[in-house]
Amino acid sequence: MHTTPPAHHSELDTTCHHIASQLASQGWCVTGDFLAADIVRDIREYAQHAWRTGAFRQAGIGQGKLEVQPDIRSDQVLWLEPAQCDGAVAAYFAALECLRQTINRELYLGLFDYEAHLAIYAPGSFYKKHLDQFRGSNLRTVTTTFYLNADWQPQHGGQLRLYTHSEDPARQLDVLPAAGTLVTFLSGEYYHEVLPATRERLSLTGWFRRREMASTV
Numbered sequence: 001m002h003t004t005p006p007a008h009h010s011e012l013d014t015t016c017h018h019i020a021s022q023l024a025s026q027g028w029c030v031t032g033d034f035l036a037a038d039i040v041r042d043i044r045e046y047a048q049h050a051w052r053t054g055a056f057r058q059a060g061i062g063q064g065k066l067e068v069q070p071d072i073r074s075d076q077v078l079w080l081e082p083a084q085c086d087g088a089v090a091a092y093f094a095a096l097e098c099l100r101q102t103i104n105r106e107l108y109l110g111l112f113d114y115e116a117h118l119a120i121y122a123p124g125s126f127y128k129k130h131l132d133q134f135r136g137s138n139l140r141t142v143t144t145t146f147y148l149n150a151d152w153q154p155q156h157g158g159q160l161r162l163y164t165h166s167e168d169p170a171r172q173l174d175v176l177p178a179a180g181t182l183v184t185f186l187s188g189e190y191y192h193e194v195l196p197a198t199r200e201r202l203s204l205t206g207w208f209r210r211r212e213m214a215s216t217v
Ligand code: OGA
Pocket: 119, 127, 132, 145, 160, 192, 193, 194, 203, 205
């Protein structure tokens, strides 16, 4: 089997620099075509295959003893082990490693690792408005969501609704979960929710973490 070539490096560096600058200036960033279409397709096929083999689990809330709360979130997830991934999924983690280093170089956030899961939202599934940090912990610092859905149209719903100004909940940005789009934001500051969709919706969501709690939240 032939392996997918990595994204062109200078192009990836430029994209990572753009994301880091947007994080610094406005706290969030939406990037289209973050990876080449064939890599996105291979990740989607990997996710669909894992789904068919029953590898996904009902998603939980909080840390430690995860509580399944289908009135808050009704997606199913598969946690990924970056060190054990290959092919297109490994190419994704390599690109995110470039992003981690760029953010650390430009924003001094001291991000040291990345945890990530694939998520499937069956038609009608949702994730109500929330913040990604657990109560009493600000280790999760930067959220990324990467979308895998081919031919996604506005009428399919499933938007990520990002509350772009914490002081004004009326200011929202709805992002379509279209294949290749990467959304990045500061985990402790931006509320967001996943609106229900009429189609199955696939995403790869992850968090860059700090090693130690920051003194102020
Ligand atoms: C999450 C989340 C957003 C998405 O898993 O915390 O908000 O668009 N996901 O999948």
